[in-house]
Amino acid sequence: MAKSKRGDVWLGAAGLVVNEAQQWLVVKKRYGGLHGKWSLPAGFVEKDETVDQAALREVKEETGIDCRLLGMIGFRSGVIKGKISDNMAVFLLKPLTLGQKIIPQQQELYDAAWRSPEELALDPDASVMLHEMTAYIVEEGFEPIEDVDPGHIFGYTYYKLFFRKQ
Numbered sequence: 632m633a634k635s636k637r638g639d640v641w642l643g644a645a646g647l648v649v650n651e652a653q654q655w656l657v658v659k660k661r662y663g664g665l666h667g668k669w670s671l672p673a674g675f676v677e678k679d680e681t682v683d684q685a686a687l688r689e690v691k692e693e694t695g696i697d698c699r700l701l702g703m704i705g706f707r708s709g710v711i712k713g714k715i716s717d718n719m720a721v722f723l724l725k726p727l728t729l730g731q732k733i734i735p736q737q738q739e740l741y742d743a744a745w746r747s748p749e750e751l752a753l754d755p756d757a758s759v760m761l762h763e764m765t766a767y768i769v770e771e772g773f774e775p776i777e778d779v780d781p782g783h784i785f786g787y788t789y790y791k792l793f794f795r796k797q
Contacts, residue, residue: 695734702772
């Protein structure tokens with residue numbers, strides 16, 4: 632395996648966008664391990680953004696849908712071939728406005744669509760992660776806590792915490 636330009640620790644972000652009909656926004660990728668599979672809009676976090684900003688950006692880039700953040704609902708972590716730590720934060724998002732038209736990013740995607748969790752649970756073309764997610768309650772997540780200052784010594788441009796409210 633060639634050395635990745637991203638180093639040995641990867642951080643990705645994905646958005647589970649749920650519309651008013653409780654359908655999920657899913658995309659069918661043209662590349663990688665998810666080639667031809669339905670999955671969440673997702674991608675790598677860039678150096679100038681927080682993980683939740685990356686999720687919002689990726690959803691917009693891949694589907695054209697503008698969203699607002701509701702909270703973090705999950706985190707996936709794995710090690711690829713004993714060499715790369717592959718991590719992804721999953722956020723619950725809601726479309727900013729009703730009826731936004733999906734515009735699939737043609738370079739990366741075959742398609743993008745609204746699908747019910749029940750449909751995805753039975754679809755052999757849905758990713759393993761989507762199959763697993765359909766068995767869990769994803770409407771409740773860890774809400775963002777913003778406007779926290781950990782101290783000037785760290786030099787954070789953005790700083791957020793995600794915890795479940797009691």
